[in-house]
Amino acid sequence: MRLTTIRHEGRTQAARVEGDLLVLLDGTDVGDILRSGVDRHADGPTVAAHDAQRAPLVTAPGKIVCVGVNYRDHIEEMGREVPPAPTYFAKFREALIGAHDDITLPAVETSTHIDWEAELAIVIGSAVRHASASDAMAAIAGFTVLNDVSVRDYQRRTTQFLAGKTFEGMTPVGPDLVTTDVVGDGSGLAISASVDGELKQSSNTSELVFNAIDIVADLSTIITLEPGDIIATGTPGGVGAARNPPEWLADGMVLRTEIAELGACNNTCRLP
């Protein structure tokens, strides 16, 4: 099953994707559907998918957890070492945008070091704490596409990444939640990012150092994961900061982030 969140009649609404049609569901967004347990198979009014404007897949996740340094080729290009456990940092909801929304760049006097990070994102479907591997798999509703667009000089200003990772309106997420009955544990999926049609990152989610189940089980040692929580699993090699010379996103550039079976985000960078 594929679920999505659209902007509809002045608010956001959840929908089920059926080919070129969206069947509207009784929920304000996919997070609401996951939390309320409303029937996802219900009939409802339909809208054409190509007419619908996508909102952030989950508009107000209780938590957005990101995993860093989690693909070996990216670890090498950043000059880091394979960590002994997943490297967690956070992002706040104000960072999220829809799958086709513009990315709001910071003013040029704030930063021009804007980088892409294509990522597989986990969406939690049921509350889980102290999870075994099978508990972790059962708690995952499915997966979506996220680009952890990063402001590198803010990320590197101190030891902690958060400042460069949660700029407002810079993190595309969507277009759909694709459930685990379709894509299993999220492994084996081609993942890529391109800028203005030029391929920048190309890998496979099987290259993750810590996979989705590892991450959910480990995180649940620390805190209860709740329906609608989003966990971005890290990015493969090919980011702009690691290129020689470095490459950055700028006004007017189009960032495409794609994962096989999950779909793509297409976002144009815009100065405020």
Next chain:
Amino acid sequence: MRLTTIRHEGRTQAARVEGDLLVLLDGTDVGDILRSGVDRHADGPTVAAHDAQRAPLVTAPGKIVCVGVNYRDHIEEMGREVPPAPTYFAKFREALIGAHDDITLPAVETSTHIDWEAELAIVIGSAVRHASASDAMAAIAGFTVLNDVSVRDYQRRTTQFLAGKTFEGMTPVGPDLVTTDVVGDGSGLAISASVDGELKQSSNTSELVFNAIDIVADLSTIITLEPGDIIATGTPGGVGAARNPPEWLADGMVLRTEIAELGACNNTCRLP
């Protein structure tokens, strides 16, 4: 003015503190009061303050931002350097407990390296982005007490602090929001932590490297701060990890965190 959040008749409710009495207000918690703009001076039913059980001051903040390495003596004891900008990391709402609630320790096989961190916490009162110093001051509703109780081995497992900072049910916050008309910009307040009556940390909020206004102005460059958001400003010297030998919190110990004019949190550590 002092505002608080109590557990009352099976739910949480906001109240105004008037000496030994709490005047119940029309809101589920202080965050709700700040967001809704309900009249904080309204009359209402009262309960005795000493009978009331305090909930987390803001039960579901949109964001909890923490600042690390922000007192010089703590920077020295941790062997770090004064950073060029505030060092931000996050905490999630499931970490929060009330001012007198038990701290739920992790199972001993998870960690025994549990440390105290007395902190001045900012509570945001109105939405602000790209704030000047005066905008920042105007956006602050007031201040409260928070202890960023930390699981040091999880904090140090990777480069990013988050894992050791957001364990469930370990972060006391409260008892009251004391507004800026009472405590100004939050500077000049004695701050301390004691364990089983023995003083462990003793400093003054004027020793902050980046003060409340600096932090709000800088953070608002990155993201919109919203009413009810909490920002913990960092801890002074005297933490357990920096002692020789190191000292850790354990089952049955009582942690007291106090800031002059703001009040105190008293929390007993309990194994699950």
